[in-house]
Amino acid sequence: MTDRERILAAVRGETPDRLPWVPRLEFWYRARLRDGTLPAELRSLTLTEIADRLGMGCYSSVPDFTGCPDANDMVDRALGIYQVPVLPYATTLDKVDRRVIRRGQETVVEYNTPLGAIRTVTVMTDEMLDAGASVPWIVVHAFRNVSDFEVIGYIFSHLKVEPRLGGYLARRREVGERGVVVGYVSGTACPIQHIMKELMPLEEFFFALHDYPEKVQRLAEQMAPFYQQIQEVVAESSAEVVLLGGNYDDSITHPPFFEKYILPPLRDYAEMLHRQGKYLMTHTDGENRRLLPLYLRATFDIADSVCPYPMTHCRLEDIREALADRITIWGGIPSTLLCSSSTTEEEFRRTVDELFQRYGRESHFVLGVSDMVTADAEWDRLRYITEKVAKA
16 A cells, blocks of 8 residues: 555544555654755755655645745735745735845834734744744734724725645655645634634733623634635535644643634535545644543544643543544654653663554554644654554
C-alpha cells in the first residue's frame, strides 16, 4: 500500500498493511536549516524528499504558513485570515482601506472603514524563527474597545471568498501517493471560537462574552457568511479529507462552551461532508480528557495531533478507549519523547516499543508527533520509529 492508501484505509476503519507514519516535520526542518544542524545527508533535500529518505508519509494537514510567495499573504494574520497558496480558496477585502507598515520584525496593519478604524500589530522574533515557527505572534489584537465590534463586523461582512485550487492541486501532485493533502478550511471551528482565538486576548474574550453577550453574538452572526462560504468552497473541492477547527482544551474551550458553540458546527459540517463521501478532521492538540465524550457527539472522523501523557493528562490507551474506534487518532507520540533533554534513550525506546506492541496492527490510527517534531528532536529517534513501523 502507499501512504495515501494506508491513511484512508485507517480512517475507514480498515487495517492497512502497516501503521501509517506521518509526523509534522516542518518546524524541525526550518529550525535545523536555520542554525546549520540539519544532518549532512539531508542538506540538499526538500522536506518532501526528507520524508522519503526517512520512510515516512508526507504530512500535509495543517498548511505550512511560511509557503507564501507574496509579502502581503500574511498581513491579515491578526484577523485570522490567510492567503497561503495551498488553501483551496482566496479571501479578499472589499470596501476596506488597508495600510501596511513594516518596522523590522513587526508588521502594523491599519484597517479603515466607514464605521471607524482598527489597528493590529504582529511580530516574528528571532526566537520564534529559531524554533521553526511559521505564524507571527499577535502583539496588538484587532479588538481593543467596545466600538471595535462594529468595525470588525463591517470588515468580515465585506470579505469575498472565491475558489482557488491551483496551489492545492499543485501540492497534491507534489505529494502524490506519499500522503493525503487535507483541504484546510480554518483553524477555528466557528465564528465564536475565531473571536476568542484571533481577535481578542483570551481573558478579554470571556469578559466580553459576559459583559456584552449581544455584541459578541452580533459579531459572530456577521462572520457567519464568511465561514459558510469557505466551508462550501472546500467541501466542493477534490479534497478527500477536510480540516475545520482546532486548539481545543478542556480548561479553555471547556465542556459547556464546547458543547454550545463548537460541537454544533463540527457536527453539521461532518454531516455535510459525509453526504459527499468525505471525512472531517479537526486539530485536537490540547488537554482533551473532559472533551472526549463531546468529540463522539460531534461525529468528526479524525482527531488530528492527539497529544497524550506526559504532555497532557490523557494516556493514549484511554483516548483510544474513549473514542471507541469511531474517530481516527492522528498523532500519539508526544514531542517530548523525541528530545534527549526531556526523555532518556531507555525511556524513549521502552515507550515506543510498548506503543507498537499494542497498536502496531490496528485501524483508526495514523502515527504522528503531537503537535509537531520540535527543533530539538533527535534524528536517530525518528529513524528508530521508522524502523519499528517497518517491522510491525
